[in-house]
Amino acid sequence: xxxxxxxxxxxxxxxxxxxxxxxxxxxxxxxxxxxxxxxxxxxxxxxxxxxxxxxxxxxxxxxxxxxxxxxxxxxxxxxxxxxxxxxxxxxxxxxxxxxxxxxxxxxxxxxxxxxx
Amino acid sequence: xxxxxxxxxxxxxxxxxxxxxxxxxxxxxxxxxxxxxxxxxxxxxxxxxxxxxxxxxxxxxxxxxxxxxxxxxxxxxxxxxxxxxxxxxxxxxxxxxxxxxxxxxxxxxxx
Numbered sequence: 001x002x003x004x005x006x007x008x009x010x011x012x013x014x015x016x017x018x019x020x021x022x023x024x025x026x027x028x029x030x031x032x033x034x035x036x037x038x039x040x041x042x043x044x045x046x047x048x049x050x051x052x053x054x055x056x057x058x059x060x061x062x063x064x065x066x067x068x069x070x071x072x073x074x075x076x077x078x079x080x081x082x083x084x085x086x087x088x089x090x091x092x093x094x095x096x097x098x099x100x101x102x103x104x105x106x107x108x109x110x111x112x113x114x115x116x
Numbered sequence: 117x118x119x120x121x122x123x124x125x126x127x128x129x130x131x132x133x134x135x136x137x138x139x140x141x142x143x144x145x146x147x148x149x150x151x152x153x154x155x156x157x158x159x160x161x162x163x164x165x166x167x168x169x170x171x172x173x174x175x176x177x178x179x180x181x182x183x184x185x186x187x188x189x190x191x192x193x194x195x196x197x198x199x200x201x202x203x204x205x206x207x208x209x210x211x212x213x214x215x216x217x218x219x220x221x222x223x224x225x226x227x
Contacts, residue, residue: 031212033215035217041219042201042203042217042218042219042220043160043203043217044217045214045215045216045217048212048214048215050212051212054212056212056214058214059214059216090159090160092159092160092215094209094215096209100148100209100210101148101165101167103148103165103207103209104150104162104165105152105160105162105215106162107158107159107160107161108159109158109159110157110158110159
C-alpha cells in the first residue's frame with residue numbers, strides 16, 4: 001500500500017480553537033483528498049488537490065481550508081473548530097500519472113478529532 | 117457527477133456467494149466503476165475496478181452490463197472477515213475531478 005500517514009491520530013480540542021491536520025504521502029502522488037466520516041455514515045469530500053498549490057472544494061468545505069505547498073503534504077485546517085466538526089478525518093491520494101484503469105485511491109488510517 | 121444507489125445493508129452466511137448491486141443510471145462515457153471496502157476504524161481499501169464487461173481479481177468479481185447503468189460486486193464464499201461496508205463509486209480519472217462516496221452497503225456475515 002501507498003505510504004500515507006496522518007497526524008495526529010487523535011486530537012481533542014476546544015470550540016473556537018484552530019486545528020491543523022496533516023497528511024503526508026511518500027508515493028509522489030499528484031492528487032490528494034480530505035474526507036470526513038461521521039458515525040454510521042459514508043465519507044464526505046471536504047477538499048481535494050490536483051497539484052502543488054492547486055486545490056478545490058468538495059461537498060462539505062465550509063469551515064475548512066487546505067494547503068499544499070509540497071507534493072507530499074496536504075494540510076487541513078479548521079480555522080475555528082466547532083462541535084459539528086467532531087468526526088473522523090481521512091486523507092487519500094492517487095497517482096494521476098499512469099493509465100486510468102490503474103488509478104485508485106489509497107487511504108491513511110484516519111484522525112479522530114473531538115471538539116468539546 | 118454520476119449518482120450511485122446501493123442497498124443500505126445485506127446479511128449473508130459464511131461460505132455463501134454475495135452479490136451487491138449498484139445502480140448508476142447517469143454514468144458518463146469516460147467514467148470507471150470502482151468498489152472499496154471499509155472495516156471499522158480503518159480507511160477504505162480498493163477492491164476492484166472496471167469499465168465494461170467482467171473483471172476478476174483475487175478478491176472479487178465485478179460484472180458490468182453493456183449499458184453500464186448498473187454493476188454487481190460478487191464476493192465468492194464469504195467469511196466472517198468480509199463483514200464491512202462496501203462502497204460503489206463512479207469516477208472520472210481523466211481530470212481533476214471530485215471523487216464522491218455514497219453511504220455504502222453494510223454487509224454482515226454470520227457463522
